[in-house]
Amino acid sequence: MTEFSWTKNWYPIFPLSYIDPSVPTSITILDKKLVIWRDKNDKWSVMDDQCPHKLAQLSKGTIKEDGTLMCRHHGWCFNGEGQCTTIPMLVGNEALETACNSLRSQVKIYPTQINQGLLWVWPDNSITPFEDSNNKQPATIPECGLDSNSTDWYMSEVPVGYTVSLESSFDPSHAQFLHEGIAGFSPEKTVPISRFETVGEISAETGFTLKHTGYNSVNQDMDAMRQFTPPCCNTTIYEYTNGAKFLFQLYFIPTKPGYCRYIGKVISNQNFSSNNILLNSLPKNLRTGFSHLFNYKLSDQNLSIMHSQEVIQSTLDQSWNKAYFLPSPADLGIITFRKWLDEFANNGPFSENHNNNKYQELTDEQLYDRWYRHTQYCPSCRSAVIFLDKLQKYGQILTMILVVITLIVILIPISIKWGIVSTILAIIIILLSNKIDDIRYLFMSSLPKKGLPIVNLYTDIKK
Numbered sequence: 001m002t003e004f005s006w007t008k009n010w011y012p013i014f015p016l017s018y019i020d021p022s023v024p025t026s027i028t029i030l031d032k033k034l035v036i037w038r039d040k041n042d043k044w045s046v047m048d049d050q051c052p053h054k055l056a057q058l059s060k061g062t063i064k065e066d067g068t069l070m071c072r073h074h075g076w077c078f079n080g081e082g083q084c085t086t087i088p089m090l091v092g093n094e095a096l097e098t099a100c101n102s103l104r105s106q107v108k109i110y111p112t113q114i115n116q117g118l119l120w121v122w123p124d125n126s127i128t129p130f131e132d133s134n135n136k137q138p139a140t141i142p143e144c145g146l147d148s149n150s151t152d153w154y155m156s157e158v159p160v161g162y163t164v165s166l167e168s169s170f171d172p173s174h175a176q177f178l179h180e181g182i183a184g185f186s187p188e189k190t191v192p193i194s195r196f197e198t199v200g201e202i203s204a205e206t207g208f209t210l211k212h213t214g215y216n217s218v219n220q221d222m223d224a225m226r227q228f229t230p231p232c233c234n235t236t237i238y239e240y241t242n243g244a245k246f247l248f249q250l251y252f253i254p255t256k257p258g259y260c261r262y263i264g265k266v267i268s269n270q271n272f273s274s275n276n277i278l279l280n281s282l283p284k285n286l287r288t289g290f291s292h293l294f295n296y297k298l299s300d301q302n303l304s305i306m307h308s309q310e311v312i313q314s315t316l317d318q319s320w321n322k323a324y325f326l327p328s329p330a331d332l333g334i335i336t337f338r339k340w341l342d343e344f345a346n347n348g349p350f351s352e353n354h355n356n357n358k359y360q361e362l363t364d365e366q367l368y369d370r371w372y373r374h375t376q377y378c379p380s381c382r383s384a385v386i387f388l389d390k391l392q393k394y395g396q397i398l399t400m401i402l403v404v405i406t407l408i409v410i411l412i413p414i415s416i417k418w419g420i421v422s423t424i425l426a427i428i429i430i431l432l433s434n435k436i437d438d439i440r441y442l443f444m445s446s447l448p449k450k451g452l453p454i455v456n457l458y459t460d461i462k463k
């Protein structure tokens with residue numbers, strides 16, 4: 001039986017649109033800290049995020065004008081090949097040359113490639129990663145008659161681990177219950193999945209493919225295909241009898257135990273452009289940022305369940321097939337994914353330390369945080385926050401001007417009418433400013449800003 005190697009594989013680590021090339025970016029993958037940056041040849045480099053001098057994080061450093069990455073601690077510089085080029089405290093060229101030529105001053109680099117707008121890395125420590133990575137292709141969006149560039153990638157980092165996250169993506173029957181109130185999902189519409197089957201062989205390298213029927217009264221006649229391509233890709237295609245077609249390309253990148261980076265997009269032959277006139281009048285990045293606010297409810301529902309599931313699972317002394325009771329055909333995706341992990345992949349990316357890792361239950365504040373989950377990475381959401389801050393600042397200046405006008409009108413009674421107008425305008429601006437502050441807060445947390453700090457997961461349901 002082929003043993004699956006978690007490190008000898010391509011992982012998407014960032015949509016290119018999410019990376020600021022002017023600064024180094026830190027990333028964790030398979031519990032290893034790496035730094036991403038672009039060198040003077042505009043080539044992306046991914047290397048160990050630790051300086052060989054005293055192990056400071058290179059991602060806290062600076063990209064210099066000469067295109068090298070400078071460590072912030074004592075100014076050592078490195079080129080895109082990981083070679084040290086400057087050690088400021090060394091006296092004399094000879095000593096500098098000797099130190100820079102030493103293997104001990106080198107930073108380990110990893111193979112990278114750009115594909116479908118994503119930066120991919122091969123995070124393997126062996127001595128032949130560049131040769132090995134040439135022999136394997138990343139799991140990109142398959143050709144299926146849909147335009148893969150029609151939508152943008154979305155990325156978030158969530159406090160749920162690889163196994164629970166991917167398993168959930170092969171478990172479609174939860175949607176009616178966990179996502180009640182979103183996209184028409186409702187327990188009343190539930191229809192048992194009548195056919196759920198594996199197609200072809202299951203293997204270490206190619207994963208597996210599943211086909212199944214729908215799970216509610218709206219989609220019961222659709223044909224669904226769910227494909228797992230190791231190490232972390234789920235491609236799901238829904239085809240409806242009326243010709244509508246949807247492809248979900250989802251990556252679950254194992255960052256560290258209990259955490260995962262999600263990168264995904266949905267493409268379709270249907271038109272879902274928003275008809276919100278206010279939203280459509282904004283520049284694209286702001287429009288995208290504000291539209292991301294609509295994604296949180298579904299992802300909060302997922303987090304609430306998956307995190308609780310993971311905390312319980314981490315305390316168990318028995319295997320999944322003893323702990324789970326899976327009697328219905330709808331559970332085949334869960335079983336197949338778990339079997340692939342057991343048979344080929346050593347039970348998961350962190351199996352050797354998993355049993356010593358009892359996951360801590362997170363507070364609601366940590367679980368439903370939005371800044372660390374998404375906003376800090378997303379250029380569109382960051383732009384939206386900056387835009388709202390500017391609006392508030394201009395609002396404050398305008399309010400002050402209006403207050404001064406009101407005072408002048410009172411002190412030098414020109415016309416009381418202007419005093420009333422400026423007072424009303426000042427009140428409107430103060431009210432709008434409060435509203436802007438409320439919207440800004442939506443980019444930071446799912447906990448309500450006012451009232452009891454309880455996340456509203458289901459109360460908007462209209463039966």
Ligand code: FES
Nearest residue numbers: 051053054071074
């Ligand atoms: S730790 Fe990086 S230069 Fe000293």
